[in-house]
Amino acid sequence: MPSDPWPHDMVIAVNDGDHLLLPLLFINEAWQLRATRIPSLNPPPDVGGSHRPDTATVDEWRLRWRDAWGQAVAAAGVKPEPPADAESAKAWFRDWVGQMPKPFTQVWGDAGFDRDAYNAWVSALRPPDRHHRPLDEQPERRALPALIGAWQRGLRTVVTLPFARHWSAQGGPHHLLIAEMTREDTDRYSTRLELFGTMPPGNAPAAPRR
Numbered sequence: 001m002p003s004d005p006w007p008h009d010m011v012i013a014v015n016d017g018d019h020l021l022l023p024l025l026f027i028n029e030a031w032q033l034r035a036t037r038i039p040s041l042n043p044p045p046d047v048g049g050s051h052r053p054d055t056a057t058v059d060e061w062r063l064r065w066r067d068a069w070g071q072a073v074a075a076a077g078v079k080p081e082p083p084a085d086a087e088s089a090k091a092w093f094r095d096w097v098g099q100m101p102k103p104f105t106q107v108w109g110d111a112g113f114d115r116d117a118y119n120a121w122v123s124a125l126r127p128p129d130r131h132h133r134p135l136d137e138q139p140e141r142r143a144l145p146a147l148i149g150a151w152q153r154g155l156r157t158v159v160t161l162p163f164a165r166h167w168s169a170q171g172g173p174h175h176l177l178i179a180e181m182t183r184e185d186t187d188r189y190s191t192r193l194e195l196f197g198t199m200p201p202g203n204a205p206a207a208p209r210r
Helices: 021-030 058-075 086-099 104-108 115-125 144-152 180-184 186-195
Strands: 013-015 157-161 168-172 175-179
Touching (some): 021 104, 021 115, 157 180, 175 186, 180 186
Parallel strands (some): 157 175
Antiparallel strands (some): 168 175
């Protein structure tokens, strides 16, 4: 489409359901870990029967959560390209999967994690009509000039998080973490995209609040 301002070779992935980050946000809320720099959630989850297990102290759970958060933030970026050869790609995929961090509940168990309550909360984050809007009304289209600049500086993936206030962090050289409400605000989203790649990236770790 010659009249389309979107660069023909620009591909931006938008991840609104990260399988590592969302459980950690739910656990932070349900177990009252109060990780710093993590805003309250929107919508706030009904945590059901979730509770912090007494198999470790609250400080130990906070440290475990913080480490898992850092790993999950790093893993949320764009996936590397596998080799073109089919056999090599199979071996590459096995190695890549083996290096990916496991969900928090796989490492530390399901005790204290009400999966039904978690699934209900995730469903509330994804109304059926969330993708049913005209192309020109998509946040990336509305912020296109800033998005093009960020893409030229390395952006490949936008990871949205259900925070109740404006928030963003560059998770690595190729991905941006951003509150869904900030992504929906064209001016704020454009401003954040304009900053992408202009400063050394961090992995947006959350230190435990003592």
